[in-house]
Amino acid sequence: MGNFLSYIVWNADPVLIDSFVTVRWYGLMFAVGFWIGFNIVAKMYKHEGAPEKWMGILLIWVAAGTIIGARLGHVFFYAWDYYSEHPWKILATWEGGLASHGGAIGVIVAVILYSIFTTKRSPLWTFDKLVVAIALVGALIRIGNLMNSEIFGYPTTLPWGFMFVRSAEWHALYEGQACHPTQLYEAFCYLALFCLLMWMYWRKNAECRPGLIFGTFLVGIFLPRFFIEFIKNDQADFEAGMLLNMGQLLSIPFVLVGLFFIIRAFMRPKVTMNFPDRFADEESK
Numbered sequence: 026m027g028n029f030l031s032y033i034v035w036n037a038d039p040v041l042i043d044s045f046v047t048v049r050w051y052g053l054m055f056a057v058g059f060w061i062g063f064n065i066v067a068k069m070y071k072h073e074g075a076p077e078k079w080m081g082i083l084l085i086w087v088a089a090g091t092i093i094g095a096r097l098g099h100v101f102f103y104a105w106d107y108y109s110e111h112p113w114k115i116l117a118t119w120e121g122g123l124a125s126h127g128g129a130i131g132v133i134v135a136v137i138l139y140s141i142f143t144t145k146r147s148p149l150w151t152f153d154k155l156v157v158a159i160a161l162v163g164a165l166i167r168i169g170n171l172m173n174s175e176i177f178g179y180p181t182t183l184p185w186g187f188m189f190v191r192s193a194e195w196h197a198l199y200e201g202q203a204c205h206p207t208q209l210y211e212a213f214c215y216l217a218l219f220c221l222l223m224w225m226y227w228r229k230n231a232e233c234r235p236g237l238i239f240g241t242f243l244v245g246i247f248l249p250r251f252f253i254e255f256i257k258n259d260q261a262d263f264e265a266g267m268l269l270n271m272g273q274l275l276s277i278p279f280v281l282v283g284l285f286f287i288i289r290a291f292m293r294p295k296v297t298m299n300f301p302d303r304f305a306d307e308e309s310k
Contacts, residue, residue: 032203035187039173051169058165062158069154069226070304075144077304082143087155090135091128092118098127102271103261125163126275132159149235149286156242157222163246164215171208178205178256194258207257211249218245233298237290243283247276 042048067080099122100108100115108115136155140148170176174192186203189195195204222238222245225231231238254272264270 031184032186032188033206035171035174035189035206036191037172037174039191049169050172051166054165054169054172055162058158058162062162065158065161065223066154069157069232072300072302073232074299074301074303074305077306079143083139083151083155086135086139086143087132090131090133092123092131094131094134095123095125095128098124098130102127102275126272126279129279147235149239152239152242153226153232153235153237156239157219157226160215160219160222160242160246164212164219167208167212167215171206171212176208176257178207178210178253178258181205181256198258205256207253210253214249214253215246218242221245230298233295234290234293235296236286240283240286240288240290243279244287245283247279247283251276251280 037050039049039051040047041050041053063080063084066083067077070077070080096115096118102124104122132155136151137148140146140151144151167176174189174195177187177189177192177195180186180199180202181204183203183205185206187206188201188203218241222242225238225241231241251273254270254276257272259265259270261271
């Protein structure tokens with residue numbers, strides 16, 4: 026901690042356990058979010074009487090869509106000049122380079138395919154459950170980014186500014202200056218969104234308006250992201266001098282799509298649903 030109500034010196038070790046096995050905070054946050062999120066979606070599936078086996082299939086589709094989409098998003102949105110000359114490096118995911126917007130597109134494609142081949146239902150049926158968990162995972166991943174001292178913002182004189190003393194980027198750009206902890210800004214927004222979506226599903230039966238939860242998620246994720254990007258460091262050199270950076274340009278269509286689904290949900294009559302509170306597979310047991 027720096028001078029009282031002046032700034033915060035952030036010196037957190039990104040490694041939680043360094044023994045015979047190494048556990049990093051980022052990996053732990055992702056794993057915890059994934060485990061909690063999986064159980065939340067499973068409870069929703071059970072609430073609506075869906076087959077339990079659908080959960081395992083969904084897991085495979087979403088994992089593949091997230092990884093492939095996030096990687097290709099980084100390649101095409103942020104570093105195409107490099108990868109167009111080194112295409113074999115596209116597969117080198119262990120070297121880093123994932124883009125959240127690409128991951129979102131990958132998940133959307135994966136859920137559409139999952140709906141075609143598995144549930145035989147509208148993709149909105151799955152989206153309205155899955156995105157609740159994704160909001161929580163997103164919040165915890167941003168906490169992981171904080172523990173890694175990465176993805177922070179421009180210098181600030183606000184009393185909650187962070188000096189990321191473990192970050193080589195911070196030393197190179199802002200030595201001695203406190204910066205916006207944009208990881209926390211996003212984490213708080215996503216956590217608030219998670220609470221809102223849970224309330225909508227369990228208290229307001231928003232699942233009876235297909236697409237309402239999905240649309241709210243898109244707006245609740247990408248609208249804050251759009252504004253936070255104004256105070257966040259550029260992720261690629263080509264963004265320098267741009268009126269809107271790549272993250273903001275990619276967020277705009279997601280917000281518009283979200284608004285479309287919200288309006289669409291309210292313009293259509295509610296869907297009558299039954300809630301047996303047991304997996305469909307259990308009926309035959």
